[in-house]
Amino acid sequence: MSADDEVVAGAKRGDPEAWRALYRDHAGRLLVWLGTRPTSDAAVGADDLAAEAWLTAADRIASFHGTSSEFAGWLFGIARKLGANTHRRGLRRRTHPADVGALEGLPSVAGPEPAYVAQDRVTRLLATLPAREREVVACREVVGLDVETTAAALGVSAVSVRVAHHRGLRRLAAQLESSERSPAR
The missing domain is CATH 1.10.10.10 (Winged helix-like DNA-binding domain superfamily/Winged helix DNA-binding domain)
Structure with a gap:
């Protein structure tokens, strides 16, 4: 395993600037990637999974060792597992998006x-x-x-x-x- 770089070490200490740096580097890509993955639970979107992945990462950062670029693989792995759990839960609940017909008559917005x-x-x-x-x-x-x-x-x-x-x-x-x-x- 790689030694922690300054950003990861700072995040482990709870440094808000280190977490901002990690977030700036990885949040957008994580959200885009999660948007490409299928989900069976209509109530849980990419934003929710990304937020949960970040919370899990913050909770488990002490167990991570590596650089800020290796953090991306770790974070995406967390998100993949959370997404799989959500997918299985959605299949069990058999949730489906709202009926589009129910939305007729609402004003449209550009x-x-x-x-x-x-x-x-x-x-x-x-x-x-x-x-x-x-x-x-x-x-x-x-x-x-x-x-x-x-x-x-x-x-x-x-x-x-x-x-x-x-x-x-x-x-x-x-x-x-x-x-x-x-x-x-």
């Missing part, structure tokens, strides 16, 4: 639709991949994690990350190529 359309397309494309490839491609391409951090986050070897990344990108390229050849409906 919003960032183009960004949501793009995000929805990425999410739909990732959903077509097998689970391991989806997770790896989301970590590497959507969030920008390196191979080692992705391996730590997903609890797999670096070789598995490289193989799943290659296969996932190959599948996505084939899908995009076939969708470009087929006429739009």
Whole structure:
């Protein structure tokens, strides 16, 4: 294991500046990554899982040893496990999103639709991949994690990350190529 760097050591001491640095470095990527993962519990979104992951990390920081960049793999691993627990709990509860018909008649508000359309397309494309490839491609391409951090986050070897990344990108390229050849409906 690596020795703690200054930021991690500061976080262990409870230094708010160290926690701000860790949060600035990893919070956005964590939220984006969690947004690419499926959930069975409509009541729990990516924001909630990210918040719970940060709370768990703060609670267990004393057991972590490494640099602030290695912290990302540890934090993503916590979030992955929390997400899996939420997914299982949602399947047991059989929760579903609210009926869209119940929302008719409410006033509409202009919003960032183009960004949501793009995000929805990425999410739909990732959903077509097998689970391991989806997770790896989301970590590497959507969030920008390196191979080692992705391996730590997903609890797999670096070789598995490289193989799943290659296969996932190959599948996505084939899908995009076939969708470009087929006429739009």
